[in-house]
């Protein structure tokens with residue numbers, strides 16, 4: 515049983531399905547996977563550990579996908595299923611579009627594949643809503659101080 519705290523940053527981390535870890539690791543990282551343990555996802559921006567168990571850790575460089583919570587560039591995906599980046603969310607919000615409602619519609623229709631496409635292994639909507647809320651609040655830095663809360667659902 516893995517501890518719930520990231521061994522690197524000490525922050526609490528959510529459990530993540532083994533299929534998510536397998537889908538996200540690079541070939542080189544997958545070659546050293548020990549699959550008989552519970553894995554957790556660290557969503558902390560200040561830490562480059564993505565997955566950990568009681569036996570091993572995998573870092574940003576071990577993951578095929580860019581990890582939104584840990585990528586400060588602004589053009590990393592937020593919604594990995596339907597291709598929304600932070601930049602495209604901000605642009606859409608500026609045009610009065612509600613990407614969160616569009617995504618919710620796709621989720622209702624059963625189109626999402628978060629467990630295989632999103633490194634956090636869970637629905638992106640919390641992160642999408644947090645980005646949009648920060649746009650509405652007029653934060654100069656949309657990633658802002660609340661960013662470290664992303665990935666906790």
Ligand SMILES: [Zn+2]
Pocket residue numbers: 520521522523524525556557558561562563
């Ligand atoms: Zn961490």
